[in-house]
Amino acid sequence: LRQGIAEVIYGAGKTTEQIAGISEAMLKAGQKNILITRLDKEKAEILSQTLPLHYDEMSRIGYLGELPEPDGTGTVLVATGGTSDMPVAEEAALTAEVLGNHVDRLYDVGVAGLHRLLAHLDEIMSAYVIVAVAGMEGALASVIGGLADCPVIAVPTSVGYGASFGGLSALLSMLNSCASGVSVVNIDNGFGAGYLASMINHMGGHK
Amino acid sequence: LRQGIAEVIYGAGKTTEQIAGISEAMLKAGQKNILITRLDKEKAEILSQTLPLHYDEMSRIGYLGELPEPDGTGTVLVATGGTSDMPVAEEAALTAEVLGNHVDRLYDVGVAGLHRLLAHLDEIMSAYVIVAVAGMEGALASVIGGLADCPVIAVPTSVGYGASFGGLSALLSMLNSCASGVSVVNIDNGFGAGYLASMINHMGGHK
Amino acid sequence: LRQGIAEVIYGAGKTTEQIAGISEAMLKAGQKNILITRLDKEKAEILSQTLPLHYDEMSRIGYLGELPEPDGTGTVLVATGGTSDMPVAEEAALTAEVLGNHVDRLYDVGVAGLHRLLAHLDEIMSAYVIVAVAGMEGALASVIGGLADCPVIAVPTSVGYGASFGGLSALLSMLNSCASGVSVVNIDNGFGAGYLASMINHMGGHK
Amino acid sequence: LRQGIAEVIYGAGKTTEQIAGISEAMLKAGQKNILITRLDKEKAEILSQTLPLHYDEMSRIGYLGELPEPDGTGTVLVATGGTSDMPVAEEAALTAEVLGNHVDRLYDVGVAGLHRLLAHLDEIMSAYVIVAVAGMEGALASVIGGLADCPVIAVPTSVGYGASFGGLSALLSMLNSCASGVSVVNIDNGFGAGYLASMINHMGGHK
Amino acid sequence: LRQGIAEVIYGAGKTTEQIAGISEAMLKAGQKNILITRLDKEKAEILSQTLPLHYDEMSRIGYLGELPEPDGTGTVLVATGGTSDMPVAEEAALTAEVLGNHVDRLYDVGVAGLHRLLAHLDEIMSAYVIVAVAGMEGALASVIGGLADCPVIAVPTSVGYGASFGGLSALLSMLNSCASGVSVVNIDNGFGAGYLASMINHMGGHK
Amino acid sequence: LRQGIAEVIYGAGKTTEQIAGISEAMLKAGQKNILITRLDKEKAEILSQTLPLHYDEMSRIGYLGELPEPDGTGTVLVATGGTSDMPVAEEAALTAEVLGNHVDRLYDVGVAGLHRLLAHLDEIMSAYVIVAVAGMEGALASVIGGLADCPVIAVPTSVGYGASFGGLSALLSMLNSCASGVSVVNIDNGFGAGYLASMINHMGGHK
Amino acid sequence: LRQGIAEVIYGAGKTTEQIAGISEAMLKAGQKNILITRLDKEKAEILSQTLPLHYDEMSRIGYLGELPEPDGTGTVLVATGGTSDMPVAEEAALTAEVLGNHVDRLYDVGVAGLHRLLAHLDEIMSAYVIVAVAGMEGALASVIGGLADCPVIAVPTSVGYGASFGGLSALLSMLNSCASGVSVVNIDNGFGAGYLASMINHMGGHK
Amino acid sequence: LRQGIAEVIYGAGKTTEQIAGISEAMLKAGQKNILITRLDKEKAEILSQTLPLHYDEMSRIGYLGELPEPDGTGTVLVATGGTSDMPVAEEAALTAEVLGNHVDRLYDVGVAGLHRLLAHLDEIMSAYVIVAVAGMEGALASVIGGLADCPVIAVPTSVGYGASFGGLSALLSMLNSCASGVSVVNIDNGFGAGYLASMINHMGGHK
């Protein structure tokens, strides 16, 4: 697996023509799986006419080729605080799936309703690497980080209003996590979290 | 109980003479309990020579008179995320005690070690009002707010380093709490939280 | 009264289908009063076709069931600095009404016209708990907090322009209030204030 | 009266020698009243040995020459929210006095204790120009601005802690004042407020 | 002249009906000049059908009644750094004119082209009070403040891009002005500056 | 390996007595390696008198017991932009060593002197996990992240002045890294980075 | 070459009529090359009907007259981190070309893919002045600044999301650059960078 | 002239031993002029005992070797707004002198006293490159940038109080300068400005 330069296209701010051109060049070069992030529905529809594109509206992810068989060491768990965090979580989850990981989803388990989180303790304890996605107070990363012994990749989201200041509140909260093993990526950067989770999950090599 | 103007002296930035003067006038006016916050140890020692001052070094609180018998409706629970939050927590706890409340302390139960918090679930569930004191990621308020059905007064602290930005991280986190029944006071404002807790605990009147 | 998880639906970012689904499940489970916050007019109109929804356009609150008889201890007073703060104030007021409180409204009594505020001194003095809603300089919470002896829940609003920075000015102002008994919720969080006011107003139990 | 370049020395960051040099040159040039702001006590003591310096410790203002007879149109009222704002207020008051104004002081009349402010309504109503000095929530400027019909110069102070962020809270609050006739100077800039107050009070000329 | 409460309507966020209602009540009460700020063109057109409204599109100011004869002491000079600052400047200028002031305009004299400013030195020196309107680096207030001996009311504008941060850059710059006699109002608050300028210009009374 | 709760003591804000007490209890409980972070030199000297403490002045890390044989999968590379970042880097490196990792150091290879970095390309390419420590512009994490295929843990430092704003500049820069596989911990949090690096390096188990 | 006052029109916020008027006056005054920045496509189309306008959509630059023969000392190199930075880069490049410079473009050479940058080392080393345009982490300026011996003008862009905060991240990063010879202009200010680059490239005079 | 890596030592945070070691190695390698910035007086005194160090207390610059004959194209003009900006200005000036430039100083010519600046118009017009150093409102860069036709390197300083926020006000102001040819370096970065000024002044080669 090379640095993602070849296989991942950041769709934001690229025209349909640019994306099609890059994709075709990659396919010609023998690339099998191509991940396109931040892809608008309209562009996806146009690309679908000429390319074998799968498109997921919630995460705004498109990919060319079939989802590979998972060949990582363990399971990547993607958890969210609320339902509004799902687009970012799905960006992480689908990224990890396209990169060959088995992914478990645990959505809407925010810390204000701890029982929902604790009801899934076994999934948390058995995950190989966890992506914790949350906006507003962002406490999910700390709580999960305190429970699990594996790396926790925290993704602050811009979900919220008022003093969430576009994700700043969750970002600061996650950076200040008192739990060990927690690190943070950019606000709304589901892709970055999914990619890193996959990298950790494949450090023993692709099976 | 009147607006605290009479009985509470904010010691910060006042000279020993000023504090002594105000206190003596109050005592003469028949006041029995006087609370002095943000009182330096040095000033406390000087005041002790002429006034019946009790002084607590950790909270930097001094009070004149004896601690009253608790006469509120229930128990005020003061919880902290870490040990470093204790000075602020004690400011809240002692304030509440001087104002006639029974206070329970639950310190160092930060969300990164959830079992410590859950081990005290009964204290949380039976409290009448809770003061949640935490720095860094400030997640304690949300977790407690989600567990308890009573008002939770969140106090962000300036404890931490780096991206805690002097308490800003905890403050934003607490303001964004997804748990209902949570409200917030100023960073390090243990007094304000203790005062409000006492107010709520006495709304049925002083017994 | 349980933690609001069951009875309150945060409508922002939920589809009409999702809201209808959750509501119907709640109703089937025997829930009588359901509060839906941040509900767009369009969604409300669709929901009205299949559900007994009352909808208030200003506060963007919908509720299923009839407004209950007020059964709290006293009166919840909701005050605003200006007329533009009314949507947030109504979110607080209606939330409190749906949760069984008698609510008084005192709108447009900002501190720049103190006489209007002072003309209602008796309402302020006789309230059991006060929600103070203000944008821009947010001074209302301090002034009311200084007059009243009951808990004051301050709600900063994003009303204003320039250096109000989306509610930051009012938020900071309210957090720094010199009046005791004042606590703060998130910018524009009328729901949170109304919920907490109701909680305090029902601490002696529902009559 | 020229732009203050000649008669005012900003003492911060200047050595005793520099201040003495500038002062002597001014005196030689016929200047009668020289105002030195932000002057440390130690420097003041050294300067006193060779120059006819009056020094006020609280405001850190020194002046050479005698206080002039007030020759402005009316009275400059300097009000503060708390006692800790007094150094900044005195910088304003003494500046105005040295520049030939009659000054009234109204200290510790913060809005959390509105009765103290209202007890002095006549002084507020009869002032010609008002300097309102306050830290923390800075509401004083709005309340006074709403009561009085004259220009109100608001001075935010760095007094406070936590979310006062070094005066930012009071500054934003004052800039967002809903009362007309209010303008703002830099945090802790008592000099600037006193100077402008004097300018307005002398617009009809020095009597 | 009373506190502007009666004669000025802040149009932002008010419906056409509300504005019409308030206006008619005022007219009935004998008010001759009514100023409506932040009035959208569409609302103005509707109001014109039933009220004798004059409307200025650039400043978004409407007024009822005729412009009064100027009866202030001197001239109010309104200056801007660029042409994009003109809407805010006109809000100040028209406000002052409706309130009975003679107004001079000096637009697009930003400090990057100092000769344009210096070419109008006599207007600057002879003004009775100056409103300095500028975005981006906001240096205009300092330069004019250094030249003139009269009060300078600085209005930062949100004109600019990038690190102007919606007017923050100009605001901070103006607050830090080294020139004496300068005070600041909120970003884009042309009305506040015009009102204060008029107040100062009428301190000797309306002629 | 459990969540570090047992084996790691955060020394900041703890008294020598508290640290000694916790350490002795841990030793008695059979713990062999105890890591104490943020330990002042003075406290370390006192602790050394009764405990078998090794102390490193630069990183302010103390540990009880002997450094274990490295038993992780590969090498942890710790790189810094400048020499001033070394205290934070050593906190990371020593943490990793105490937790059983082979650590390589690559200091002062900031991107302004790219040749120094490129001269060590083989160490970068062969590392199993990299900790990139940098203040000021924080570009090191991006450059290393672009070169290496392994996880890069970025640690912003508070080194710098002016617009580095206490590490904010490096923090934001690292969060915005365009290189995949990069995640970020709190400003100056060398411990957190070293702990996470060790966790990743031991995911195949301790050999 | 005079201060650009005459030859450059800042199109943002100017009407088509205003731009046409200024242009015609300039042409009449003998001006040959006129640069119009921030010109919308719609306005450009209208202007084209009466003026010999060349318009570039990406940079939103229009110019009247023919591109002059380059007469500067050397080559201006414009480099970007990503493709999304191209509009800003083209604003710089076209500005420089209109002002008489030979411009080389080196786009999408961000530091996360260092090999692409290093593949063009000779162009970097032989440039006379370099404009480095980058958003997000803004590391490009430091890396290029470390490689080249000529002045590097860094232009942060608002490209990015989340913690890029509208260009703040890149701005701070560039200001903190450890490489010597780097200076910074406003976020997205391609014009300013191109103008300064041209100024430096013509300091020996126009050939 | 190579990238300054060899000849310049950034003294902040380096021990006397480290500085001495690096210096001796450089001297041995044949280096004649070595510049040491941010050098404390105490360290300078120790270094003087073994090395031929010249030390300037105000700028905290030390250099080894003799000041070279100026061999640049023209004059580097260093200007400041106030006297408090002089340490930063001298860091720039001495850096430029050590690097072989003729330097003119124009101190305390802040824009609040424009006549002082205009009195030196010829020096401004004849400079080859200008370093404009100012704190507080930072308007100096814009005014000079508008007057001069040469590159202006703006250095914001941390001089000021209150809303100067450690140099942020001047920094933003300078970045937003409406004058063309102005670029900005970090707050208090006199060295960076002096280095870049020298680079521009030597682009025709060292004579």
Ligand SMILES: Nc1ncnc2c1ncn2[C@@H]1O[C@H](COP(=O)(O)O)[C@@H](O)[C@H]1O
């Ligand atoms: N306007 C609001 N602002 C903040 N929190 C809210 C609001 N409305 C509802 N909530 C909270 O959101 C919870 C329901 O969230 P959800 O499960 O996403 O519908 C409720 O229990 C409340 O605690």
Ligand SMILES: Nc1ncnc2c1ncn2[C@@H]1O[C@H](COP(=O)(O)O)[C@@H](O)[C@H]1O
């Ligand atoms: N405390 C102060 N804060 C802000 N500006 C001041 C202060 N004291 C004096 N000034 C200004 O500084 C100028 C004198 O500065 P200087 O020439 O450095 O002594 C005066 O004319 C005032 O405009």
Ligand SMILES: Nc1ncnc2c1ncn2[C@@H]1O[C@H](COP(=O)(O)O)[C@@H](O)[C@H]1O
């Ligand atoms: N330098 C540090 N920065 C942040 N967290 C730390 C640091 N050192 C230790 N910790 C965390 O603090 C916990 C111990 O905290 P305490 O119980 O207060 O000693 C450890 O388990 C770590 O997770």
Ligand SMILES: Nc1ncnc2c1ncn2[C@@H]1O[C@H](COP(=O)(O)O)[C@@H](O)[C@H]1O
């Ligand atoms: N894109 C731009 N960003 C910043 N300043 C610009 C830009 N384009 C032109 N300018 C400046 O604006 C001046 C013209 O402004 P104006 O007189 O409003 O057309 C020019 O001389 C330049 O200094």
Ligand SMILES: [Mg+2]
């Ligand atoms: Mg963990």
Ligand SMILES: [Mg+2]
């Ligand atoms: Mg609760």
Ligand SMILES: [Mg+2]
């Ligand atoms: Mg009260």
Ligand SMILES: [Mg+2]
């Ligand atoms: Mg008024």
Ligand SMILES: [Mg+2]
């Ligand atoms: Mg002046």
Ligand SMILES: [Mg+2]
């Ligand atoms: Mg990589």
Ligand SMILES: [Mg+2]
């Ligand atoms: Mg270089």
Ligand SMILES: [Mg+2]
């Ligand atoms: Mg110029």
